[in-house]
Amino acid sequence: MTDAAREADRTLLERRLRHAGLRGTDRVVVHENRAVVVSVRRDVVRVHRGFAYASDRVLRAVVAFRDGASAGRGRAARRELLAFPVHDYVPPAAVARRRSRLRPGDHETVAALYELHATLNLRHFADRLSEPTFRLSDRMRARLGEIVVDDAGARPPEITLGRWHLERDGWTEVAKTVLHEMVHQWQAETGRRLDHGLDFRHKARAVGIEPSARRRVPPDARGARRWID
Ligand SMILES: [Zn+2]
Structure with a gap:
């Protein structure tokens, strides 16, 4: 660092x-x-x-x-x-030597994700969802995003996006992934089960994303295809 x-x-x-x-x-x-x-x-x-x-x-x-x-x-x-969770972003010095999660440009990305969430919250959820914490993951390769919610409400929900996804698929695809996770956030914050059932599919259609659990993203330059969530 x-x-x-x-x-x-x-x-x-x-x-x-x-x-x-x-x-x-x-x-x-x-x-x-x-x-x-x-x-x-x-x-x-x-x-x-x-x-x-x-x-x-x-x-x-x-x-x-x-x-x-x-x-x-x-x-x-x-x-x-x-x-x-400060240490998830900047680990204590000894850990940082082994595994740094910080990359140049990360703060701009994270700031843009908060802004995106606020915009989508206003547009699709009447501004009722709470403000989550965003994280970026190096290890998330097969999936594009995930959400962790604390039903006790002691911690804000955490939305993690794969750095791989952000770097390769572009902002429009990332916005769809964030919306997908926001539908799960909506499930959690309205006392529903977190799943890809009827509620999920109905809400996903209402906010304008594919109501499927897994989503095909456009192939990258090497023609690889991936599925998410
Ligand atoms: Zn999902």
Whole structure:
């Protein structure tokens, strides 16, 4: 992990935290520690670098924690920011040497996915779905996407997309995959079963995607065909 990549994350995180309401006099320092993810001392906010990949909602919790660290609101914010899996994005230094998940351009991709989700949520789900966490996976090859939901509601739903899919199939196909996962999110958040049954097929048609569990994506340059989900 290079210093340039680290500085890029810090700059992005500072900009996003200011957008989320962080006061202008605060300085943002990033770290990759295992234990304490956010701490405040005078006007220096030390934040785990992984938060550069969090949703706006999580960043608002970081700001609320900074603003009210000792009050009840601070405790709620702390719970929310601790639920975000920072180490999945930026693992502690020892792990990072073995397996880095960070790639140049990842933050732009993740930011675009949040925006895509917000747009599709408004267009197809009356803005009722919660804001998920997006992850990119190197290992996801046979499938294009997956969603993990926590029925207890302690963590936001996690939508993972294969980096392979993003790099090769283009944004239109990626948007269909996100919509497919959003139909599963809709199932989870309206108390339905997660499956590809009648509800799924009905809703998928309503939002304009193929109502099938598996989807053929256009062949790549080598003529390979793949199926998803
Ligand atoms: Zn599915």
